[in-house]
Amino acid sequence: MQNLKFKNISEKNMSFSQVFDHIEDFMNKDPKANYRLMVGTDSQVHKLHTIFITGIVIQCKGKGAWGCILPVKFNRRYLNLHEKISMETTLTEQVAYLFNEERKNRLIDIVLPHIYRGSSFTMEGHIDVGLEKRSLTRFLASEMMARIESIGLEPVVKPDSIVSSAYANRYTKY
Structure with missing residues (x-):
């Protein structure tokens, strides 16, 4: 996890330190606001590989957001739904761990x-994952939510999991 390269529409090859600096600067612009720091991953199986995109978004409620992604490519097809969702959750956990206690406290x-x-x-x-009866992932929801909760994050699922199901999702197609 040392040489991760994050990017967004205006910057490429950002280290996590640079990402954290952006988040800190964003929050310092209005310290009296309400902030949500969201991390989530989505994936897309392609012909010969699977792309996983982990998004980090800091949202100032009602006043905008800043975000970036971390693309990871595995040269295999993740066809088992449980394995794929589990890997997405693992990548979310790994990026969330980069926000250690010192960084969270800052x-x-x-x-x-x-x-x-x-x-x-x-x-x-x-x-x-979704909780609705028609969702194919509903049987995985409680396991993945428990994992996210165990690392100190508030778990959010569809339709509210905008970082995984919308932000990261849009970058998985390439």
Whole structure:
């Protein structure tokens, strides 16, 4: 996990340190706001490989967001649904672990002086599973949610898991 290269529409080859600096700068612009730090992964099976895209998004509720992705290509086809969703959750966990206690505390310290005036900070793990009866992934939801919860993130599933099911999803097609 040392040489990860994140990117977005304006920057390529960002280290996680640079990503964290962007998040910190984004939050420092308005420390009295409500922030959601969201991490989620989606994947797409192609002819000879599978692309996994992990997204990181910091959202200032009602005031915009900043995000980036981490693409990972495996030279095999993940055809088993449980294996594929499990790998997506694993990659989400690995990126979330990069927000160690020191980094989390730095982000919390930005909003902490304003907490009694309504500012907030939450960390969410977005999982590309649904709970509806018609969802093929519903039987995997409780397992993946427990994994995300066990690392200290709030688990979010479809239709609310926008980082995995929308943001990361749009980059899996290439």
